[in-house]
Amino acid sequence: MAIQKALEEENTKDNPSFGTQDLEVIHRSGTEAGLLGIYNFPGAVYATDGSNENGVMGAGYLKLDEYRGGCYQLGRGEEGNSSNRAELGAACLALEDAKRKQDRKPIILLSDSACFLSSSQEWIGKGKSPSMHGNPHADIMTDIVQLLRERIEQGLLTIFIKIKAHRGDPLNELADRWADEGRQSENIRWSLPTNRPIFYWTDNSTTHRSPMNQTVKKRIDLQVSQQQLKIHT
Numbered sequence: 001m002a003i004q005k006a007l008e009e010e011n012t013k014d015n016p017s018f019g020t021q022d023l024e025v026i027h028r029s030g031t032e033a034g035l036l037g038i039y040n041f042p043g044a045v046y047a048t049d050g051s052n053e054n055g056v057m058g059a060g061y062l063k064l065d066e067y068r069g070g071c072y073q074l075g076r077g078e079e080g081n082s083s084n085r086a087e088l089g090a091a092c093l094a095l096e097d098a099k100r101k102q103d104r105k106p107i108i109l110l111s112d113s114a115c116f117l118s119s120s121q122e123w124i125g126k127g128k129s130p131s132m133h134g135n136p137h138a139d140i141m142t143d144i145v146q147l148l149r150e151r152i153e154q155g156l157l158t159i160f161i162k163i164k165a166h167r168g169d170p171l172n173e174l175a176d177r178w179a180d181e182g183r184q185s186e187n188i189r190w191s192l193p194t195n196r197p198i199f200y201w202t203d204n205s206t207t208h209r210s211p212m213n214q215t216v217k218k219r220i221d222l223q224v225s226q227q228q229l230k231i232h233t
Contacts (some may be wrong), residue, residue: 018067018170031169033110036161038171039064043106043157046094047171050086050113051179057081058185059089062171063097069174071182075191079198080210087116088140089190090179095147095158106157106204112165112172120144120160136211139190141154 018024028034038045045064050057060071074089091109098107111117119137123145132138151158163172196211201219210216 013150022163027168028170031161031166033171035117038108038110038161041106041108041163043108043109045110045171046097046098047110047175048087048090049111049165049172049175049179050083050088050090050116051089051176051183052081052083052086053183055081056180056183057086057089058179059086059093059189060175060180060182061090061094061097062174062178063094064171069083069178071178071185072187072189073182073185074200075188076193077195078209079108079196080213082137084113084115084119085137085140087111088119088137088144091120091160092140092144092147095144095151099147099150104154104156107151108159108161110161110163110171110175112163114162117121117160117162136194136213139192 018028028039029118033039046061047064048059048061050059054060055077057074057077058071062069062070072089072093073084076085091111094109095107119141123141129149132142135141147159148158163169164178165172194211197208198211199216200207200209202208
């Protein structure tokens, strides 16, 4: 009956559970987070996720020990949508929550976005000196870097861990729900426009918009090539 109910469910996402029954505990211990020992971590654990759908971006997080979360809608959608922007926003919300609660524990921050972790990596260590100039999400990244620097100055450990998305891990699934709720939220963060030129194009009856990036450049190259083909033909 449970399998039949799951097959007939309209919502394609898993229904996460934090129950205390033996099977639920066993299930959590066998998830990626469970195998990493995260459920026994002595500090604070945040799961974060971003949502980008139908031109609206949302960010949300879950705090494990208190079984609560938070979310916001992200602004600047008129400059183009980005899943990475939503993921960055979610991480920043979690770090802000830890600061607001004056939680002086070490933190593990779980994210299912490899793009978010790689974009944050260049700010770690003694490598090249990166600049926020040209970073399309500098408004959020600046806040993240400042929050991390404050934690470092206080001697507080912060660990980012990549986990797989939609593999039945309750932490990831609940963070995903908060991100979806963020898209519906009336509370909007990071909405100050950059005043960059916005390019519009239509593909298969769908209108796209974005500031200059690799996708726009490829689109321009394609249109120039099509014009040149007409001339040579």
